[in-house]
Amino acid sequence: MKGFVFFDLDGTLLNGESKVDASTAEAIQTLKNNGYEPFIATGRSPAETRDIMESANIHSGIFMNGQVVLYQGERVYSSEIPTETVKKFHQMVKEDGYGLTAYNDKQFYLIASSPGAKDAYGFIHSNPPALNPDFYKENPINMMLF
Incomplete structure (x- = not known):
């Protein structure tokens, strides 16, 4: 090479x-x-x-x-984000009404939904992912998108 x-x-x-x-x-x-x-x-x-x-x-x-x-x-x-950190962000965005998507290398889900999620994903010609509030509890998380 x-x-x-x-x-x-x-x-x-x-x-x-x-x-x-x-x-x-x-x-x-x-x-x-x-x-x-x-x-x-x-x-x-x-x-x-x-x-x-x-x-x-x-x-x-x-x-x-x-x-x-x-x-x-x-x-x-x-590199994974500690579950406790994801949990804190999840609670924070739910209280403030923001969306949050959690990602790993295999899959990604909205763990908190908001009206702006569709617009954010539309920018890259994609549909918002499905909602799964417990995804981070059972899977490693590499990135979060607010």
């Missing part, structure tokens, strides 16, 4: 509809054929980017602003 090439998603790897153009996928394949490993570098989770990674034929990435790193499809690093 000659090196690594890192790509942001919005406005870089993705077009205006949050899709990978065929010409972009071809360019990624050319990089791979020339000995380079493409990486996605994003604030999103692996669960949110599965389709993007498949479309671009990319299997490595730095996700959730560095909380999870995958290399050739395998998790090589994960």
Whole structure:
């Protein structure tokens, strides 16, 4: 391998509809054929980017602003938020009427809903995740989005 090439998603790897153009996928394949490993570098989770990674034929990435790193499809690093910390934030946002999404590398759920959640996810052409207030109690959490 000659090196690594890192790509942001919005406005870089993705077009205006949050899709990978065929010409972009071809360019990624050319990089791979020339000995380079493409990486996605994003604030999103692996669960949110599965389709993007498949479309671009990319299997490595730095996700959730560095909380999870995958290399050739395998998790090589994960930093988790203590459950007690997530619980405190959950209680706080419920009291103040804000939304809160909890993420790990496999899945993500709203653990507190708000009217602004739909708008926030609409910005990246996605639907808000399902509501599961107990998700953090049974799963590791790498990132929270308010």
